Amino acid sequence: xxxxxxxxxxxxxxxxxxxxxxxxxxxxxxxxxxxxxxxxxxxxxxxxxxxxxxxxxxxxxxxxxxxxxxxxxxxxxxxxxxxxxxxxxxxxxxxxxxxxxxxxxxxxxxxxxxxxxxxxxxxxxxxxxxxxxxxxxxxxxxxxxxxxxxxxxxxxxxxxxxx
Amino acid sequence: xxxxxxxxxxxxxxxxxxxxxxxxxxxxxxxxxxxxxxxxxxxxxxxxxxxxxxxxxxxxxxxxxxxxxxxxxxxxxxxxxxxxxxxxxxxxxxxxxxxxxxxxxxxxxxxxxxxxxxxxxxxxxxxxxxxxxxxxxxxxxxxxxxxxxxxxxxxxxxxxxxxxxxxxxxxxxxxxxxxxxxxxxxxxxxxxxxxxxxxxxxxxxxxxxxxxxxxxxxxxxxxxxxxxxxxxxxxxxxxxxxxxxxxxxxxxxxxxxxxxxxxxxxxxxxxxxxxxxxxxxxxxxxxxxxxxxxxxxxxxxxxxxxxxxxxxxxxxxxxxxxxxxxxxxxxxxxxxxxxxxxxxxxxxxxxxxxxxxxxxxxxxxxxxxxxxxxxxxxxxxxxxxxxxxxxxxxxxxxxxxxxxxxxxxxxxxxxxxxxxxxxxxxxxxxxxxxxxxxxxxxxxxxxxxxxxxxxxxxxxxxxxxxxxxxxxxxxxxxxxxxxxxxxxxxxxxxxxxxxxxxxxxxxxxxxxxxxxxxxxxxxxxxxxxxxxxxxxxxxxxxxxxxxxxxxxxxxxxxxxxxxxxxxxxxxxxxxxxxxxxxxxxxxxxx
Numbered sequence: 001x002x003x004x005x006x007x008x009x010x011x012x013x014x015x016x017x018x019x020x021x022x023x024x025x026x027x028x029x030x031x032x033x034x035x036x037x038x039x040x041x042x043x044x045x046x047x048x049x050x051x052x053x054x055x056x057x058x059x060x061x062x063x064x065x066x067x068x069x070x071x072x073x074x075x076x077x078x079x080x081x082x083x084x085x086x087x088x089x090x091x092x093x094x095x096x097x098x099x100x101x102x103x104x105x106x107x108x109x110x111x112x113x114x115x116x117x118x119x120x121x122x123x124x125x126x127x128x129x130x131x132x133x134x135x136x137x138x139x140x141x142x143x144x145x146x147x148x149x150x151x152x153x154x155x156x157x158x159x160x161x162x163x
Numbered sequence: 164x165x166x167x168x169x170x171x172x173x174x175x176x177x178x179x180x181x182x183x184x185x186x187x188x189x190x191x192x193x194x195x196x197x198x199x200x201x202x203x204x205x206x207x208x209x210x211x212x213x214x215x216x217x218x219x220x221x222x223x224x225x226x227x228x229x230x231x232x233x234x235x236x237x238x239x240x241x242x243x244x245x246x247x248x249x250x251x252x253x254x255x256x257x258x259x260x261x262x263x264x265x266x267x268x269x270x271x272x273x274x275x276x277x278x279x280x281x282x283x284x285x286x287x288x289x290x291x292x293x294x295x296x297x298x299x300x301x302x303x304x305x306x307x308x309x310x311x312x313x314x315x316x317x318x319x320x321x322x323x324x325x326x327x328x329x330x331x332x333x334x335x336x337x338x339x340x341x342x343x344x345x346x347x348x349x350x351x352x353x354x355x356x357x358x359x360x361x362x363x364x365x366x367x368x369x370x371x372x373x374x375x376x377x378x379x380x381x382x383x384x385x386x387x388x389x390x391x392x393x394x395x396x397x398x399x400x401x402x403x404x405x406x407x408x409x410x411x412x413x414x415x416x417x418x419x420x421x422x423x424x425x426x427x428x429x430x431x432x433x434x435x436x437x438x439x440x441x442x443x444x445x446x447x448x449x450x451x452x453x454x455x456x457x458x459x460x461x462x463x464x465x466x467x468x469x470x471x472x473x474x475x476x477x478x479x480x481x482x483x484x485x486x487x488x489x490x491x492x493x494x495x496x497x498x499x500x501x502x503x504x505x506x507x508x509x510x511x512x513x514x515x516x517x518x519x520x521x522x523x524x525x526x527x528x529x530x531x532x533x534x535x536x537x538x539x540x541x542x543x544x545x546x547x548x549x550x551x552x553x554x555x556x557x558x559x560x561x562x563x564x565x566x567x568x569x570x571x572x573x574x575x576x577x578x579x580x581x582x583x584x585x586x587x588x589x590x591x592x593x594x595x596x597x598x599x600x601x602x603x604x605x606x607x608x609x610x611x612x613x614x615x616x617x618x619x620x621x622x623x624x625x626x627x628x629x630x631x632x633x634x635x636x637x638x639x640x641x642x643x644x645x646x647x648x649x650x651x652x653x654x655x656x657x658x659x660x661x662x663x664x665x666x667x668x669x670x671x672x673x674x675x676x677x678x679x680x681x682x683x684x685x686x687x688x689x690x691x692x693x694x695x696x697x698x699x700x701x702x703x704x705x706x707x708x709x710x711x712x713x714x715x716x717x718x719x720x721x722x723x724x725x726x727x728x729x730x731x732x733x734x735x736x737x738x739x740x741x742x743x744x745x746x747x748x749x750x751x752x753x
Binding site for chain 2: 135144
């Protein structure tokens with residue numbers, strides 16, 4: 001791209017996948033922060049009882065949230081399938097890494113898991129500089145545990161415990 | 164004795180199982196019989212930690228895998244016998260439990276569950292990296308007995324059955340002692356458990372050590388039976404899930420749960436695999452999964468509890484719980500409950516000096532000082548948000564002050580944990596009640612009694628006494644969740660009293676009560692005061708306070724406004740201003 005000495009190989013299908021993911025994140029963020037539906041979902045998550053008093057059908061909100069979550073996962077799966085091999089049991093490996101990313105970012109935060117996922121990816125890749133490749137995933141879990149101990153609510157989470 | 168009799172159905176089951184085992188010669192079915200017991204034992208291990216304390220662990224495979232690799236590597240490298248290695252695996256599993264528990268118990272709820280998930284998965288990769296992708300136990304045909312390599316498969320099942328019996332007895336013992344009560348109390352309300360004198364961290368560590376030890380032994384035995392160990396087969400997600408599945412299916416927090424769960428699920432999945440697997444590969448997993456989902460929807464707490472509730476509704480006489488207190492010292496006498504000696508009345512027992520605590524920029528408690536004398540009733544009053552409850556939370560150790568001293572009998576108690584303060588004689592009740600909702604009143608109060616004595620009979624006597632004193636003896640066998648607000652207030656009072664507190668902190672004990680109920684509670688508190696118990700009480704209802712308290716401390720904006728006898732305090736213009744606002748001062752004065 002920038003002459004002979006500095007060239008970056010960009011895989012076209014991966015680029016499209018990345019852009020689509022970013023698009024999905026932006027749409028989701030706007031949906032959750034701006035729309036009436038998003039506010040209802042967040043209210044239902046924050047305090048189900050109070051949400052009921054405000055006229056939100058919490059059961060329906062939970063179902064919509066679940067559907068939304070699953071559909072985003074399906075998008076991710078679809079994008080992934082373009083670039084990586086897959087088989088019926090493929091989910092589990094990603095589920096675990098996803099879990100770590102979400103907890104790192106903060107449960108209940110919209111943008112948190114994005115940064116959590118980025119961190120996991122970075123740790124995974126950078127750990128190979130100092131650790132054997134087999135221990136890549138161990139490194140993830142060690143970092144995951146460290147962060148959980150230091151900041152259980154994640155990067156963007158709030159302390160939910162009330163007395 | 165009673166404990167053994169209640170296990171009669173289990174021993175009948177074990178006998179029948181042994182009989183079936185001896186009759187089955189097909190090695191495929193025999194292996195299934197062994198595996199049912201292995202997974203039942205593993206479920207029991209999970210139950211000890213997660214079922215009773217409510218701290219869900221997604222990572223029990225960590226202990227299982229450590230056990231499995233202990234036997235595999237111990238036999239491979241050190242040529243040791245499994246007879247020795249299985250107990251060693253138990254010890255290692257227990258140690259791993261302590262090691263994992265110590266940092267991880269700082270986390271609560273979902274964070275705990277997630278952190279537990281990380282341990283086995285991290286270990287999985289470590290063992291892969293160490294080059295133990297597949298460890299095969301060396302064959303020892305010539306010395307089969309010493310190396311547990313029996314030609315007759317039935318021997319394994321019998322050993323597994325003996326292990327299961329051992330674990331069932333351990334769990335049953337746990338259920339019936341202080342240990343189990345402490346864990347159940349933690350599950351239902353950890354803060355209340357701590358305030359009632361339970362060293363929650365210590366009990367949780369014991370639970371995870373025991374749980375880890377059982378899981379370690381089970382894992383070790385599993386390796387002996389299958390002879391091959393791979394990281395995924397012992398540290399994998401599916402292993403952790405197995406413990407959860409059998410227990411959730413069968414019933415959480417009961418000895419029976421994992422046994423029922425494993426007894427149904429393991430054969431079911433195998434039979435589905437054998438019968439349908441060749442027709443539509445994988446269909447067994449689908450049917451199995453659907454069956455579990457349906458059951459969890461229909462019986463969220465597991466089969467055991469659902470069946471038990473059903474029987475209880477249909478034939479209540481079949482399940483009759485014996486009365487908790489039979490002939491325990493019901494004739495309560497005053498000297499029992501109070502540790503106060505008349506000779507020391509009037510001495511300062513609790514002194515607070517310059518106590519401060521802020522939350523962010525808010526000074527919730529600001530250089531508060533006061534003293535409590537033995538035998539007196541001190542009322543703490545003040546408008547909403549004045550810092551009254553925060554003072555209590557500092558006094559019983561829920562919060563650590565930013566500065567200042569709390570002297571109990573002249574000894575500084577700052578930084579002590581709530582259970583230590585409870586043991587030192589600080590009992591409390593809560594503004595927002597914290598009952599152990601699914602335990603009987605008697606058990607709730609027993610928790611408080613154990614703060615004073617580890618002895619079961621003595622604790623029972625103390626509890627009966629405390630319950631009698633608040634007048635709840637008729638309700639002793641009822642579940643706390645069914646009580647009215649007034650009864651709950653009294654039960655919390657009894658729970659605090661059972662530990663014979665030297666000083667009792669009552670946080671808005673009358674809140675939410677009707678007039679008649681409030682009068683009843685006031686009556687009990689006055690009776691306790693008359694017996695010489697030192698009481699510090701927070702209350703809004705001035706009418707009640709004037710009748711209860713010997714002295715008032717008025718808090719406003721976190722600081723002490725006035726300290727003195729009731730009659731002068733209620734006439735103090737500063738108090739009226741704080742309560743009613745400046746513009747009412749003239750009205751009040753006239």
